[in-house]
Amino acid sequence: METNRYPSLRTRIAFVLIFLAALFAAGVSFVLYANFSAELQNSLRHRLENITTLAALQQNGDAFMMVQAEGDPYFQEIQAQNLKIRRSDPELRFVYTMRRDDQGIYFAVDGGLPSEEGYSPFGMRYLEPGPALEENFNTMTGTILEPDFYTDEYGTFLSGYAPILNSSGEQVGVIGVDITANTILAQERAYMVQIITIDFIAGILIVLLGFFAADYLARPIVRLRDAANRISKGDLTHQITNIPTTRELAELAIDFNAMTNSLRGLITDLEQRVAERTEGITRKTEQLRSASYIARQTSEVQDLRVLLDTAVNLITDQFGYYHVGIFLVNEAGDQVTLLSASSEGGKRMMQKGYSLKVGTQGTISDAAAQKKTRIALDVGADAVIFNNPDLPHTRSEIALPLLVHDRLLGLLDIQSDKPGAFTIQDIDVLETLADQVSAAIEKAQLLDASKAAFSQLEALTAERTREAWFDKLKDKERVVTYTPLGLRAEKVLGDEANTVTIPILLRGQNIGAISIARKGNAPWSKQDEDTIREVAIQTGLAIDNIRLIEEATQRAKQEQTVGELAFRFSQALDMDSLLQVAARELGQLPGVEESSVYIAQPSDVDEESGAVRKPRSARRNGS
Incomplete structure (x- = not known):
């Protein structure tokens, strides 16, 4: 492997030492510059705060309240006062007063001349006020400053604000003072130049000392590297004899000698194992990928x-x-x-x-x-x-x-x-x-x-609904018709022209229909039919709810009647009294013409016909 394109150990050590020294110098320079800049900014902020506070104290709040237009006497009085304040310090760029209404903040009196650049006439809206001014305009109790400098076409500034109070101590407006930051920026740049000059000179010294120290530290490691290169080229019989005098490097040389002995016995076996495991891992990876694909x-x-x-x-x-x-x-x-x-x-x-x-x-x-x-x-x-x-x-x-x-x-x-x-x-x-x-x-x-259970449940529900409504309507149908003369319980719509009929469906069962006839020949739209169909659905649900309520009420009445009969039976003192009470109460039920209660021995009862011989009974004609 070609290693000439990589930096040497000596170079790396030199770069590390130089980098650490340069980082330390840069850190010191940064701290010095940050402290110097912070002192300048704090001084400017303190100065602006004092100027804004004094400017607010010099404002005539009562006269400020009387300003209605640019050019009136109160306007000129306040403008002259603010112009003096601005000219008292050459670094003051703008001095202006503001009010606030429902539409936002607007300028009242600008402490400048109309011919000057950046002059704000009376009533001009402050389109982009700072966050401190926007949040504290109506609740300002003292001087506040914007947290950051801002830069526009007129330069870099810092803004301060203070409330304008009338003779009653009420806030009637806000005075704003903008001071230029060009002076402290120039001082910061000059200080930065000094620091850079010092760092440059120190950097040259750091580089020279870094390379000298790196050469001293890397020399024994380089000698050890030369011996290791022979081992890496396959000369596993080579032993390092020139042991460095540094303890860690001496231990490293001894470990190299032990490693060569171990490598001679492990290389062959290791190569074989790696090949086998690589093949197995590749196959299992492919199988897992296939299994994951099948699962998805x-x-x-x-x-x-x-x-x-x-x-x-x-x-x-x-x-x-x-x-x-x-x-x-x-x-x-x-x-x-x-x-x-x-x-x-x-x-x-x-x-x-x-x-x-x-x-x-x-x-x-x-x-x-x-x-x-x-x-x-x-x-x-x-x-x-x-x-x-x-x-x-x-x-x-x-x-x-x-x-x-x-x-x-x-x-x-x-x-x-x-x-x-x-x-x-x-x-x-x-x-x-x-x-x-x-x-x-x-x-x-x-x-x-x-799905099968749901289908069975739907079928059972539909069947029970059909049976319930069959019993409900087997005696008579129920019809309500609306005409211009009012509501009638009769069916008047038939096959008249321009009539639409929508079935009333309840759980798949047809329990009625809604028929509507339209005046004239205007056709029914799909939206009309959808509306009537939705009404039919809601009508079916509401009617079924009424049926369920009626059935529940009927069951409650039956249970109440049974309970009352049981109570009266419990008050009877003998068998005859009980039979008489039972016959009397049963005879009073609605629709009962005559009621009889029989008590007999099991042998006296004909099991097939139910006839009773020698009965003990009580009879009551219905009323």
């Missing part, structure tokens, strides 16, 4: 038949096996049936209805009975285990149980035309794949069962 594809399939066909075809395509089939167990758990296969022979077996008894001799039956993976590495040579004319080229077979929570769903049968085709690594991957297929099959089966 099968997880998206919901139909069980399509799922099984997809699984066997994908396993055959991705792994290249001779035959792949899936058996599913019956409800009794004593028989497995081939339901999907990828090979032509397997498809012929499916047409014949191929199935196996669980627990009989064979790879598949044993796997189903024991719920464990079964493998035969040379099936064709053992006719007792497997001898299938539909799959004559089989030389290896593996049967993997499809389990979910230790419940057998079926088996995944994989056959190869190569002897000894399944290794331990193959079995691990295939068992993982079988678990994924099991989960997909269970999901599909649960989905099918849920």
Whole structure:
């Protein structure tokens, strides 16, 4: 390997020393510059705060309240005062007063002349006020400064604000003062030039000292490197005899000598192991990728038949096996049936209805009975285990149980035309794949069962609804018709022209209809029909709710009547009194003409006709 393009150890050590020294110098310079800049900015802020505070104290708040337009006496008085304030310090750029209304902040009196650049006339809106001014305009109790400098076409400035108070101590406005930062920026630049000059001179000295120190430190390591190069070129018999005087380097030289002795015995064995493991890892990685792809594809399939066909075809395509089939167990758990296969022979077996008894001799039956993976590495040579004319080229077979929570769903049968085709690594991957297929099959089966249960529930609900409404309407129909004369309980719409009829459906059962006739010949739009159909749906639900309430009310009345009868029966003191109370109370029920209560011995009752001989009874005519 060509190493001349890489820097030497001496150069690296020199660069590290130079970098550390330069980093230290830069850090010191940065701290000095940051402190100097902070002092300048704090001085400017303190100065601006004092100027703004004094300027606010010089404002006549009462006169400021009277300013209504540019040029009036109060405006000129305040403008002259602020102009003096601005001219008192050459670094003051703007002095201005502001008010605030519903539309925002606007300038009132600018402490400048209309001919000057940046002059703000009375009423001009402050479109982009600073965050400190925007947040504290109405609640300002003292002087505040903007947190940062800002730069525009007029330069770099720092702004300060203070409230303007009238004679009553109420805030009537805000005075703003902008001071230029050009002076401190110039001072910062001059200080930066001084620091850079000093750092440049120090940098030259640091470079010279860095290379001198690096040469001293790297010299013994370079000598040790020369000896190591001979070893790296294959001269494992070479021993380092020039041991450095530094303890760590001396230990390193001794370790090199020990390493050469170990390498001579390990290189051959290591190369062989690396080749074998690389091949195994590559194959297992490809198998896991294929298994993951199959799992993703099968997880998206919901139909069980399509799922099984997809699984066997994908396993055959991705792994290249001779035959792949899936058996599913019956409800009794004593028989497995081939339901999907990828090979032509397997498809012929499916047409014949191929199935196996669980627990009989064979790879598949044993796997189903024991719920464990079964493998035969040379099936064709053992006719007792497997001898299938539909799959004559089989030389290896593996049967993997499809389990979910230790419940057998079926088996995944994989056959190869190569002897000894399944290794331990193959079995691990295939068992993982079988678990994924099991989960997909269970999901599909649960989905099918849920659909069947839902269909049965819908059919049962529809049948019960039909029976309930048949009993409800078997005596009479209910009709309500609206006409210009009002509501009538009769049906007047028939086959009139321009009439739309929408059935009232309740859980799939037709319990009535809504018919609407329109005046004139205007046709019914689809939106009209959709609206009537939605009304029909809501009408059906509301009517069914009323029916349910009526049935619940009727059941409550019946339970109340039974409870009252039981209470009265409990007050009877003898048999005759009880019979009389029972006959009387039953006779008072609505629609009862006559009621009788009989008590007799079992031998006196005719079991076929129910006739009673020698009865003890009580009778009550209904009222």
